[in-house]
Amino acid sequence: MYRYDSYDQTLVDERVAQFRDQMDRYQDGRLGEEEFRPLRLQNGLYIQKYAPMLRIAIPYGMLSSTQLRRLASITRRYDRGYGHFTTRQNLQLNWPALEDVPDILGELAEVQMHAIQTSGNCIRNTTSDQFAGIAADEVEDPRPWCELIRQWSTLHPEFAFLPRKFKIAVTGAAADRAAIQVHDIGLRLWHDASGDVRVKVLAGGGLGRTPMIGEVVRGDLPWQHLLTYLEAIVRVYNQFGRRDNKFKARIKILVKALGVEEFARRVEEEWVHLKDGPQTLTRATVEAAGAHFEEPQRRPVSEAAIAEFERLRGDNRAFARFVTNNVTDHKVPGYKAVTLSLKRREHAPGDVTADQLDAVADLAERYSFGETRVTHEQNLVLSDVAVDELEDLWKALDEHGMANPTVGTLNDIICCPGGDFCGLANAVSIPIAQALQERFEDLDFLYDLGPLDLNISGCMNACGHHHVGHIGILGVDKKGEEYYQISLGGNATDDASLGKILGPSFFREDVPEVIDKILKVYVEQRHDDEHFLDTYRRIGHKSFKERVYA
Structure with a gap:
């Protein structure tokens, strides 16, 4: 998964220091409520019904074991011992004290995490397929492209105060598991006849008060122009999106009002000024991003071990139910992706306790190279589990209340x-x-x-x-x-x-x-x-x- 370089770490550390100063000035009365509101929002801090809520970014849904343990520690120290995973692959704290938020952000920065742009009228956390990089039906790994979008959009000075929030989703698989048609921008990566990456770009999707399905703005964008074309779309939205009525301020309203043909024409007109400019992607840039997502050193799994897994599945009904519903095919023979259910009656869907976070961190290190994914369905995934270890993992998950074999059913609410x-x-x-x-x-x-x-x-x-x-x-x-x-x-x-x-x-x-x-x-x-x-x-x-x- 992606590891910060010195620029990333400096940016996040400086952002923490900046917000700590803003919080001090707010509490001293030197910043008024209206002045403080946009500042806290762009650091993920809401004022909810009974307490503040802090939304922590999990870029394209990926977490390391170190990060999981830090989240567990934070929920124990600053909250009520649990967090809530959202449909946008983020984690929310529902009970932090306002004055503790700078300290929480400081502790997150130590493990390469933040809450930047998880709220406010800006480009939010880019989301993707929870099986990115390991899906059997994947054409192109979307994670490097998501990372490039993250770098481009983070603290982009032109897009800090858009008409409304803005969400981007990316998929590179045959089946869309990222819900790209109901995002402000949806991107599908595909390969042309020569094997080169192309991008299908949709705009104007979204839910909320006026739900709409996104429409295709450009079907065959060359990969080199991804960031410049995105910039053209957001510029058009920033210029023409409504600011007089927050209920009509999303890009979907603009696309609907103009019609997709006229909207696309304006985007192309704006793109003329950006195409082939400094933000044009090079192969070296894409390869550098992709290098952060190197393949783990998976040990070979023998045909005999695969056959034994199938025998266990046939002999044990409870295990078979778990495999059928919670286990997904992997691009590498002998490996599977395993979904950990966070749906139990005693907890809200998506809620996870500090003890469970610690347990998942341990299991990820033992069974999945220390990596965990967050799903749109508010569950977790261990992405690389050898089939000869699946039974042991299932038993361990059952002990921690995360083996509920109902993923994808009515009960996976x-x-x-x-x-x-x-x-x-x-x-x-x-x-x-x-x-x-x-x-x-x-x-x-x-x-x-x-x-x-x-x-x-x-x-x-x-x-x-x-x-x-x-x-x-x-x-x-x-x-x-x-x-x-x-x-x-x-x-x-x-x-x-x-x-x-x-x-x-x-x-x-x-x-x-x-x-x-x-x-x-x-x-x-x-x-x-x-x-x-x-x-x-x-x-x-x-x-x-x-x-x-x-």
Whole structure:
């Protein structure tokens, strides 16, 4: 994974010192609230419902064991012994004291971490496929390109105060696991006939109050021009994006208002001034970035060991369930990527304790070359596990409550913190997730349903990505009362779609029963081996609506 050079470390250290001075001046009354607000936001510090919240950047979702242990230590010392992984591959602390934040940032800097641009109207943390670099279907490793984007966008003076926040996602695989169609900019890396890297550029996607699917702005950008073309897009947005209404300030509104053809024309017009300029990438620059992501020294795994793994899988039903749901194919024979579930009823989805962070650090060093990934689904991944060590890893994960064999099922719920923490939320989210996990906990039933994404947001900001859940749940406020709106048919992968609202919203206690009725329609109407989304698209909205509101 990427290691800081002297420039990176100096930048982060100086940023900590700068914010420490800003915090001192704020607490002394020399900085007013409105002056301090943009300064704290660009260092990831929010003021939430009951306490400050600090969002820590995890660039393209990669963590070392050293960083995991530091996060564990920070949560014990400055928080309540746990953190929360988000759908943008970051980690949030929900209970830090305001005056402790400079010390927290200082401790993060010691292990090459920061909170720069994790909030505010700037270019946020670039996200990618959690299986980047090891996926069996990968065409191009997106991590070096994500790193180049990180370097370009960090503290970019022209883009410090955009009309609104700005998010970029990159994939290099045949299957999109980075949700590139619902980002401000989505990038798909592909190879032309000669094997050269090209980039498909989408713009104008996003969720929130006005969800939209991104549109192709340029389908075959040469790799050398990636940064200059991104700069042209953000310049056009910075110039023409609305600043009079924050609800209409995202780039998706601009693309929609202009039309993608006119938007692309303006980008090309701006690009004329940037193309072939100093930010044009060279092969040496790309190779230097790629050198940070060197292949680990994997030992060979024999055919006999692979055969023994398959035998164990056949003989042990519990182990087989874990492998089927939590283990993903690897580009190297004899290795797998293992997803560690952070979905248990006793914790909010995505929450992880300090003890678990320490345990994952130990397991990563023992089984996966000291590397961990964060997923969009609020889980963790060990990326390089030899199959002859999978059974031992499974047993160790079970001891720490992270072997729940439900990844990709109804119980693998994506959920924002909701009204339990967030001052923007209209309703709680976590109790809904816990009620659904309790209602639908039978493993045989979950496996019979097959892959099913259920996403929950506490408000229209859509931090829980409810718009692209196969089943989406949105908390709404009706005259001070919490209600929940259900949508169906969303999807964040290659055939992306936005969910359609089922009808009038429901009381909190009714939500599990409503979901049960929806699932019964699916089970009754599906064809053999048909997944929920396939059935929904085939039979349409009406059958589900009639059953729920009968």
